Amino acid sequence: MGSIRTRAESNALFFDFRYRGIRCKELTKLKPTKANIFRLEAIMKTIQKEIDEETFSYRNYFPNSKRADLFESATPSITPVTNEELVAGAQVAAQEMRNTGAKQAIVNIDGMPSFSEFSDLWFTERQLDWKRSTQSKVKDILIKHLIPRFRGRRVHEISKADILSYRGVLAKADEDGKSLSATRINGILNILNQILAEAADRHDFVSGFRGIKPLRVPKTKIDPFSLMEVGQILEGAPDEFKPYLTAAFFTGMRTSELLGLTWECVDLDRAQLTISQAWVAGGLDSTKTPGSERTIDLSTPVINALTAQRKSRESIKSDYVFCASNGKPFNRHNFANRIWHPLLTELKIKRRRPYQTRHTAATLWLASGENPEWIARQMGHTSTRMLFTTYSRYVPNLTRKDGSAFEQLLSSQLLG
Numbered sequence: 001m002g003s004i005r006t007r008a009e010s011n012a013l014f015f016d017f018r019y020r021g022i023r024c025k026e027l028t029k030l031k032p033t034k035a036n037i038f039r040l041e042a043i044m045k046t047i048q049k050e051i052d053e054e055t056f057s058y059r060n061y062f063p064n065s066k067r068a069d070l071f072e073s074a075t076p077s078i079t080p081v082t083n084e085e086l087v088a089g090a091q092v093a094a095q096e097m098r099n100t101g102a103k104q105a106i107v108n109i110d111g112m113p114s115f116s117e118f119s120d121l122w123f124t125e126r127q128l129d130w131k132r133s134t135q136s137k138v139k140d141i142l143i144k145h146l147i148p149r150f151r152g153r154r155v156h157e158i159s160k161a162d163i164l165s166y167r168g169v170l171a172k173a174d175e176d177g178k179s180l181s182a183t184r185i186n187g188i189l190n191i192l193n194q195i196l197a198e199a200a201d202r203h204d205f206v207s208g209f210r211g212i213k214p215l216r217v218p219k220t221k222i223d224p225f226s227l228m229e230v231g232q233i234l235e236g237a238p239d240e241f242k243p244y245l246t247a248a249f250f251t252g253m254r255t256s257e258l259l260g261l262t263w264e265c266v267d268l269d270r271a272q273l274t275i276s277q278a279w280v281a282g283g284l285d286s287t288k289t290p291g292s293e294r295t296i297d298l299s300t301p302v303i304n305a306l307t308a309q310r311k312s313r314e315s316i317k318s319d320y321v322f323c324a325s326n327g328k329p330f331n332r333h334n335f336a337n338r339i340w341h342p343l344l345t346e347l348k349i350k351r352r353r354p355y356q357t358r359h360t361a362a363t364l365w366l367a368s369g370e371n372p373e374w375i376a377r378q379m380g381h382t383s384t385r386m387l388f389t390t391y392s393r394y395v396p397n398l399t400r401k402d403g404s405a406f407e408q409l410l411s412s413q414l415l416g
Helices: 034-052 083-099 115-129 132-150 160-171 182-203 227-236 239-251 255-259 300-312 332-347 356-367 372-379 385-399 404-415
Strands: 003-007 012-019 022-027 272-275 278-280 283-285 294-297
Touching (some): 012 034, 034 115, 115 132, 115 182, 132 160, 132 283, 160 182, 227 239, 239 255, 239 356, 255 278, 294 372, 356 372, 372 385
Antiparallel strands (some): 278 283
């Protein structure tokens, strides 16, 4: 079986295989990087396959090699092959593979891989470090955006102008007038940046991404429900979903955490539940961040709701607290489209995403005077900073005080 080895004298890779009983060594100018070794091993496998099938043409791969002329030397020495010669031979072999319907394995073997080729290698190497949900998101970005845009381009050819032009394309509205958000565009370009940075490091070129800053992202819009609206929603919701909505409004859990909640994580005697997993893309995954793993203290309405939920789901025999008739967590999109939005319309309440239930919990806790550090722990935040930067502006409207507490202090201490 042939192999790819490194010549110590030149620190360059070479093919080492046997053909017609003779050991053949064909030197390249490629350095022994992981990407180059991966690329040449793919070619070596094709060569070995053709040798075994007796379809191998030496000249197609190594046209200027001395061995191409019927192996005139019985004791071959290492013969250098230029990149141009190796590419020419690879192109002939690749065309033969296409003619036979075989998968093309020989691409860009002169040292600079195509974007498609390198992004595939990058994804394969990195995916072990990611959560399953992250793998899905990155794969979606590659398939829908990056590979179609840069297909056929080599990594070192993608310039700063190319990237800025592509960013402009992403920002344009489609035929329906819809355009990608700044957050989404930054996410797509962040993956492109990571791929080009890794390619530049391995193949010694300057990434075209240098000097490109992320788009400015508008501050997240928080639009929580008032306590009166919460009451209307809980009263008008179908009985099947009242426990779920009660937990959503009064625990601050994310949708993925609610759907991934199992009964073994619920302790009604201690009035607590533990968040250690989430339901993402049709399966269980880890929580959004390590800090999201937490213990939540339960209020009386939530305890009553969970008690009612357990009783109503006894016949299903499911581990999940909020499940459909098949025992698995219900589909969040179906819930939003068939239950949530029609309910808000019926109640004449402003249309908002179900995720606003989490923001509602935070603002209600703040309005009631709960300790900010306790609220941060309930929400899975590592500090109280987000509370004061994101939610605090809603507190005066909920308490109807608007500084009146300070007025009372002044009156009692200075004016009384």
